[in-house]
Amino acid sequence: MLSIKNIRENFEEVEAGLAKKHVKADLDHLIKLDDKRRQLIVETDELKNLKNKASKEIPQLSGQDKEKKIAQMKESQAKSKTLERELEEIKTEIDATLVKLPNPAHESVPEGADEQDNVVIDTWGKKPSFDFKPKDHVDIGKDLDIIDIERAAKVSGSRFSYIKGQLVLLELALVWFALDKLIKKGFTPMLPPVLVKEAAMYGTGFLPADEAQIYKTALDDLYLIGTSEVPLASYHSDEIIEEEKLPLRYTGFSTCFRREAGAYGKDTRGMFRVHQFDKVEMFSFCSPDKSYEEHDFIRQTEEEMMQELGLPYRVVNICGGDLGAPAAKKYDLEIYLPGQDKYRELTSCSNCTDFQARRLNIRMRTDKGNQLLHTLNGTAIAVGRTIIAILENYQQKDGSVKVPEVLQKYTGFEVIKK
RNA sequence: GGAGGAGUCGCAUAGUGGUUGAGUGCAGCCGCCUGCUAAGCGGUUAAGCUGGGAAACUGGCUUCGAGAGUUCGAAUCUCUCCUCCUCCGCCA
Structure with a gap:
């Protein structure tokens, strides 16, 4: 606000x-x-x-x-x-x-109306080359019996999935990998509530802007979070934080729920766009004069993880017209998916400046008095999509999938196979 | 889900319709005293809105969990809600 x-x-x-x-x-x-x-x-x-x-x-x-x-x-x-x-x-x-009113865009944000006008500012990694026709994650998952979308449809409807067998361990390995890294960088890990009050949704700016995307419970005025950004930002609502303690960094691991209304034709195949997924999120409370530095730090952290996982990506500076209400500036990391032969959004990080802080009433205490602080968020690991990227980029001719080296100490195996 | 109890300025407490511009204790900060420490003495310590002023500064208003009501006047009375605690029931 x-x-x-x-x-x-x-x-x-x-x-x-x-x-x-x-x-x-x-x-x-x-x-x-x-x-x-x-x-x-x-x-x-x-x-x-x-x-x-x-x-x-x-x-x-x-x-x-x-x-x-x-x-x-x-x-x-x-x-x-x-x-x-x-x-x-x-x-x-x-x-x-x-x-x-949304948060006004920062001066460094490119002009533009929609996705088409986003600006690619960096590209990392080599697209994998295959001496066979690469499959997409749906076929890989079915052949290895590690993803079951058909039965998920029977039980829960479209845009749900079961993750099975070795892939479950790969998911947990990714979570461990992210947490280990983030804890070293000073993030405090959190398991937040996934049901929140209306005030938390308004405070973070998801309401009233994105009402159609949010699941609401029928009997209890509670909302299912679409990202742990919501409970993490609200954690310090109505508080005044000593300036020396900033930046205060948290990493939340939670399941996320999104209605995906209006996305009817989009990404209907597979589990790229689903109603429920797990995510490790970074969140930072930060002094206003350092928030753009912090934004770069969060982006670099995301890039480091992609590099260590060996996934080719590019960095996109999101244009004004494509920015959500709370963000003054946003970067997306888009990952290369051989199954689609496209770069697709995997993570994003936003500087929300004082937009959420004002709504949530979060201030910092300085020598010159109290003032609103800045909040930033970024995806560490969007588990579902990262799994897709790993399956498609690390697939082998015999149908098996190699486990990225950095994850092997967590999974205990090197290959996912039948 | 049922029955009770409680929410006051960092913490702890006083305060049942009008000198409450919310008192006291603790903790914190500053000073005095002081071989050192402790004790003692004095001062000080919330947030928001708004007016005047170039500024230093200064006037006013609001806030006793939240909202509504009764009244000339509410921390205090009434209603609704929220949170926490105790007991009973149910339950991963």
Whole structure:
């Protein structure tokens, strides 16, 4: 969320940042509303001041003087209530507008309307060459009996999967691999709740923007998280953190749930786009003047993991029109999938600046007073998609799949085979 | 799910309609005292909004789990909700 103060003080910058996201907002109208709000605050505060004084005087008075004063206050309090109601309405209107405005894009974000305009800034690794026709993960999984999508459809519907046998151990190996690395880099591991209250969804900016993507429970006003970013960000809500403790880094491992509404035709084959998957996530609470450094750190960490896993990828700077509401800037790592002969999104990391911090009320204590901090998130390992990438990139002619070397100490085997 | 109890300024507590601009203790910080330490004495320690002022600074308002209500006036009374605790039931 933006603050009205920020809009007043950095009008042109905010306007430009929103324009980059292809969002048009009537900021002039907002400022007019805020003028009215301030004026009403002055008026109601005067009346409240009067009230406070009177409630000290009244007990000292008696008889007619007392009756008179009470009658007088009755009248002025009625007026005060009316003004306060007016003030509430204006505040509600301002907030309703602000909560819908996305975080303005950073100046280093490329211009553009959609995916087509994202900018590839780096490419790593060599696409594997095969002396046979490579299969996609669906066929590999079926042939080795380690992925069962048909039975998942029977039990849960489309876009679900069973992971079986050796692949289960590969998943856990990936999780261990990520956690080992991140703990060394100062991340505190967390197993967060996967059901959260509405406030956590609003606080992180998934509501109201992405309502259609979120599962909601029928009887309990709780939402299933689409990423552990939600409970990790909310962990410190309404807190003030000492500046010396920043950056505070957490890594959350959780199952994630996404409705994938509006993706009906997309990625229907296999488990690339499913309703449920496991993910190791990085999250950082950071001082505002260091957040772009931290963003690079998170991106580099993602790249290191891909390199150690030996998966060819490219880095994409997401353009303004393709950015979500909370992010001021975002990088995606796209992984090469031989089964599709394409680079596909595997991880992404965002600098949300103070957008989530304002909604969640997370500040840092500095010598110069308290101020909102910045929040950043990045995928460490999106397990499902990483499994796809490993199966397709490490497949062999005989139908078996080699285990990337860095994972072998966790799996205890070197090859997945029949 | 049923029955009770509780939520006050970092922690602990006082406070059942009006001198509460929320007191006291502990802890923290600063100073004094002091061979050292301890003790003692004095001061100080929340957040948000808003007005005046170039600024230093200064005035006002709000916040006692959250929201609504009663009242001229609510930490205090009423209602709803949230969280935690105890007991019973059920359960991985």
